Amino acid sequence: MSEFRWDPLKCTWAITTNHRTRQPREFFVERQQVIMTACPFCPGRESSTPPEVFAIRSSESAANGPGWQVRAVPNKFPLLRIEGSLDNHSEGLYQTMQGIGAHEVIIETPVHEVSLADLEIAQLTSVLQAYRARLLDLRLDDRFRYLQVFKNHGVEAGAPVPHSHSQLIAVPITPPVIKAALNASRTYFRNNQCCLVCDLIAQEIADGRRVVRNDGHFLVVTPYAPVSPYELRLFPLHHCHDFALQSDAELTLFATALRDTLQRLRSLLRDPPYNFILHTAPPAHPRPGKPDYWTSLPYDFHWHLELVPRLNRIAGFEWGSGMFINTMPPEDSARHLRDVELADNP
Amino acid sequence: MSEFRWDPLKCTWAITTNHRTRQPREFFVERQQVIMTACPFCPGRESSTPPEVFAIRSSESAANGPGWQVRAVPNKFPLLRIEGSLDNHSEGLYQTMQGIGAHEVIIETPVHEVSLADLEIAQLTSVLQAYRARLLDLRLDDRFRYLQVFKNHGVEAGAPVPHSHSQLIAVPITPPVIKAALNASRTYFRNNQCCLVCDLIAQEIADGRRVVRNDGHFLVVTPYAPVSPYELRLFPLHHCHDFALQSDAELTLFATALRDTLQRLRSLLRDPPYNFILHTAPPAHPRPGKPDYWTSLPYDFHWHLELVPRLNRIAGFEWGSGMFINTMPPEDSARHLRDVELADNP
Numbered sequence: 001m002s003e004f005r006w007d008p009l010k011c012t013w014a015i016t017t018n019h020r021t022r023q024p025r026e027f028f029v030e031r032q033q034v035i036m037t038a039c040p041f042c043p044g045r046e047s048s049t050p051p052e053v054f055a056i057r058s059s060e061s062a063a064n065g066p067g068w069q070v071r072a073v074p075n076k077f078p079l080l081r082i083e084g085s086l087d088n089h090s091e092g093l094y095q096t097m098q099g100i101g102a103h104e105v106i107i108e109t110p111v112h113e114v115s116l117a118d119l120e121i122a123q124l125t126s127v128l129q130a131y132r133a134r135l136l137d138l139r140l141d142d143r144f145r146y147l148q149v150f151k152n153h154g155v156e157a158g159a160p161v162p163h164s165h166s167q168l169i170a171v172p173i174t175p176p177v178i179k180a181a182l183n184a185s186r187t188y189f190r191n192n193q194c195c196l197v198c199d200l201i202a203q204e205i206a207d208g209r210r211v212v213r214n215d216g217h218f219l220v221v222t223p224y225a226p227v228s229p230y231e232l233r234l235f236p237l238h239h240c241h242d243f244a245l246q247s248d249a250e251l252t253l254f255a256t257a258l259r260d261t262l263q264r265l266r267s268l269l270r271d272p273p274y275n276f277i278l279h280t281a282p283p284a285h286p287r288p289g290k291p292d293y294w295t296s297l298p299y300d301f302h303w304h305l306e307l308v309p310r311l312n313r314i315a316g317f318e319w320g321s322g323m324f325i326n327t328m329p330p331e332d333s334a335r336h337l338r339d340v341e342l343a344d345n346p
Numbered sequence: 347m348s349e350f351r352w353d354p355l356k357c358t359w360a361i362t363t364n365h366r367t368r369q370p371r372e373f374f375v376e377r378q379q380v381i382m383t384a385c386p387f388c389p390g391r392e393s394s395t396p397p398e399v400f401a402i403r404s405s406e407s408a409a410n411g412p413g414w415q416v417r418a419v420p421n422k423f424p425l426l427r428i429e430g431s432l433d434n435h436s437e438g439l440y441q442t443m444q445g446i447g448a449h450e451v452i453i454e455t456p457v458h459e460v461s462l463a464d465l466e467i468a469q470l471t472s473v474l475q476a477y478r479a480r481l482l483d484l485r486l487d488d489r490f491r492y493l494q495v496f497k498n499h500g501v502e503a504g505a506p507v508p509h510s511h512s513q514l515i516a517v518p519i520t521p522p523v524i525k526a527a528l529n530a531s532r533t534y535f536r537n538n539q540c541c542l543v544c545d546l547i548a549q550e551i552a553d554g555r556r557v558v559r560n561d562g563h564f565l566v567v568t569p570y571a572p573v574s575p576y577e578l579r580l581f582p583l584h585h586c587h588d589f590a591l592q593s594d595a596e597l598t599l600f601a602t603a604l605r606d607t608l609q610r611l612r613s614l615l616r617d618p619p620y621n622f623i624l625h626t627a628p629p630a631h632p633r634p635g636k637p638d639y640w641t642s643l644p645y646d647f648h649w650h651l652e653l654v655p656r657l658n659r660i661a662g663f664e665w666g667s668g669m670f671i672n673t674m675p676p677e678d679s680a681r682h683l684r685d686v687e688l689a690d691n692p
Contacts, residue, residue: 320494
């Protein structure tokens with residue numbers, strides 16, 4: 001049998017089937033391995049990327065040379081460019097604007113062979129600090145309405161370069177699906193005088209069936225209406241609308257929850273391809289004479305990380321309806337992930 | 347360089363890059379071939395599917411035996427079931443209902459080896475008649491708010507069984523992306539007293555850059571803001587909200603446009619995996635005491651077919667923002683498809 005389930009965060013319906021018990025091995029993905037002879041992200045090859053816009057590096061090292069721990073650079077083949085005007089105009093019934101935006105790469109480690117799940121907590125915290133620094137900097141450009149930090153892990157999830165990295169894209173548009181999510185948070189807050197995600201966290205903790213991990217700082221759950229088996233969300237327990245406002249101490253706690261989650265996923269599903277997306281409030285610009293509904297009061301949002309293993313194909317029905325079919329009840333996904341035994345970590 | 351482009355039909359933004367001229371061969375997909383020893387859709391194996399709900403078959407043949415041209419059967423492993431009550435209820439912040447719906451398979455030909463693009467026009471017209479018949483029948487069930495006919499071609503597009511077939515899913519929900527599209531049509535109609543798609547067709551014909559084919563009955567265009575290279579839309583020139591109201595003559599004309607389009611795609615891109623989705627108005631039920639905004643007056647919609655070759659991966663940015671990145675300007679896609687020379691067809 002199956003159920004329709006409503007996701008109040010994304011405002012989407014999904015179908016979850018539960019006619020029989022499925023095992024993690026049914027979702028193993030054959031991974032394509034990429035061997036690079038000259039990795040553009042390795043130390044010593046800094047000149048193969050555009051000049052760095054942020055780095056955490058030893059004090060004696062020089063910019064754009066070796067000696068870094070984390071390095072943020074503009075994408076060499078950027079989807080969007082930072083210079084120019086939007087030139088927003090209609091073409092009859094259509095609307096268009098120039099591809100203005102930022103497209104950056106955050107190189108997460110100088111070591112080619114390791115993945116994000118292998119990093120020491122201090123190193124992973126540095127990666128999160130790089131996200132924060134780049135978000136804070138790009139927000140100063142008041143053309144940008146939506147900033148997304150995301151990671152593609154594995155060719156199957158869209159990462160042709162195997163050296164571990166994340167990306168940041170800033171665009172002058174609030175995408176409709178993001179508007180829907182912001183609007184849901186806002187409406188809930190106005191109606192209830194409290195945060196949708198805070199209430200959702202309380203419900204999930206009380207229920208327990210979808211909780212993978214709760215260390216008192218961050219909650220890791222499988223969503224009630226997932227689009228994929230083993231889909232996950234990581235929420236700070238303490239309300240905060242904006243990832244970029246998190247302190248170093250909070251980022252360290254988040255690094256611990258994130259690494260533990262990535263290790264569980266890797267252990268259970270043989271290093272599956274995945275994407276993660278950081279959902280944080282839009283920049284709250286003072287825009288003299290340009291009031292914008294979405295950026296006027298973003299404090300009702302609750303930042304979180306969406307983590308989607310890429311285990312199933314998107315076929316015509318999902319493509320046409322936006323309604324996803326998930327063949328693994330999230331209660332089972334959570335139990336499998338909870339039951340993973342991890343070795344002690346440094 | 348790239349552009350943001352707004353799709354007024356789907357109400358989404360997409361990014362189209364156009365920094366250099368790309369060739370069709372850059373989008374060839376290595377296809378996985380499936381060999382079946384006992385195909386459940388072949389003539390003589392009718393008992394391996396649930397009993398047929400519709401068939402076009404010779405008058406001397408018996409139901410659920412050989413002698414059919416097109417056969418519609420319930421899916422043997424249905425996602426949804428037709429019996430039962432919705433049991434719509436909340437679980438705290440969540441909403442759920444039972445997986446009530448229809449899930450059918452339309453077997454498009456008795457011949458295992460041929461694809462939809464190979465069918466004779468009369469046979470392809472029979473397939474479209476089967477779509478029409480099943481839509482008309484399932485609409486009698488007034489629980490269903492949204493009915494989708496779709497096709498997955500190739501394993502990569504979600505079709506594990508190679509014998510050519512389409513599917514039909516009926517659900518008791520109007521999915522949010524469908525609501526957005528219906529709403530866009532309705533708003534445009536109310537504001538302009540004419541149909542959005544009719545105006546869009548006029549604009550595309552006048553512009554001409556995205557027109558692949560126009561035979562005076564059906565227009566085939568690449569959308570202004572595509573999510574994929576070589577994405578296509580097929581529109582009837584004559585306004586009609588509902589595919590199921592098309593006459594046999596109109597279906598024959600549509601079969602001609604559809605087969606020609608599929609053949610162009612196959613010739614240009616070496617038989618790419620694809621999905622197509624039939625977008626038609628929701629059933630207009632008289633619902634005593636149950637007024638429903640979406641089904642009350644669907645005549646402002648304009649039915650069409652969305653055809654998406656599956657040539658690129660969905661990565662984190664698209665997944666998180668719903669904003670797709672397309673690396674082939676639709677003006678180039680249309681030109682390549684227009685320039686395909688097809689052999690004479692039976």
